Amino acid sequence: MENQSQSNLPTSAMAVTALVLGIVAIVSSWMPIINNFSFLLAILGTIFAIAGLVGTVRGKRKGKGLAVAGLVLGVVSFAVVLVTQSAYSAAIDEVSQSYRTSIASSSSSAGADGSAQGASDAARGAGEDYQNLAVGTVVEDSNGLSVSVDSFQTGVEMKYSDSPLTVIAVTYVNNGSKDASFNPYDWKCQDANGVQGDRAFVMEGENELSSGSLAPGGTVSGNVYFEGEGVLALYYTNMFNDGADASWVLE
Incomplete structure (x- = not known):
């Protein structure tokens, strides 16, 4: 009788929404720039999952499994976004540092070339003695x-x-x-x-x-x-x- 009444309950829209948001968030969470949007989806998905889970626990809606899955996907997506953004940030910092080092090296080379040119000009100036x-x-x-x-x-x-x-x-x-x-x-x-x-x-x-x-x-x-x-x-x-x-x- 209880199972029959449970089957007659409407599926929690919050749980379904949480699952959809979680899937989209987890799929896009590894993509740079786009995962900024994934971060927002993960937060929203987690909120919807909690709300849906509360509704199913109180027996007003069915779809507890969907809510739990949405919650897990939201939390995992949130973690993936943080990890990937940290990795991308480190990579960008490394490239930026390499670029600055390259610029500094080029400036040093330019200075050395300028010194060499100055020495050459001085040598030619000395040629005026001839x-x-x-x-x-x-x-x-x-x-x-x-x-x-x-x-x-x-x-x-x-x-x-x-x-x-x-x-x-x-x-x-x-x-x-x-x-x-x-x-x-x-x-x-x-x-x-x-x-x-x-x-x-x-x-x-x-x-x-x-x-x-x-x-x-x-x-x-x-x-x-x-x-x-x-x-x-x-x-x-x-x-x-x-x-x-x-x-x-x-x-």
Whole structure:
């Protein structure tokens, strides 16, 4: 008789709601961001489960098992949300710390690069001491490549040349540990008006400087021809430099 009356009782809506909320909460509780909503569902599900459980205990509604299941799911979802959010927070902190460390490392590298650039600029500044040298003076760069203007001639007449030429005799010596390049376009010649010209092409040039590489310990000499009467021989370690790295007065 009691079982028959129990079966005639309506199912607790609170218990059903608690079960549904618990299922949704437990399914979404492991998802970042979304589990913030799951946390709210777990709380609501727990409240509904308790209310439904009270109603079933008093014999006004059936569905005690649903209420208990909803309560368990709500509590478990609540715990899962706390654990996962703690884990995600720790992971985010770790990534953030790694990012800050990376930024600090980049800043240190940038500072080191700036110091290296400053040292390079200082070295190039020191190259200004190699200006207006006497013919025969040897200069050496940071890689151990020595360069010199050994002699010169002005007013040189040649066939097929429209004007007298200036010819300089230069020597490269590789005192470094790596190959070094040489090229007639390392050189320019400046006249009395300040005009700087590149090497000239001549038909009958003698011992003209070619281009190539010098092995460590190697040496090469050659002549470079220029149109007009030069007063200053200019040497460039890099064609993109703003100014000559060394110069020799042709007098």
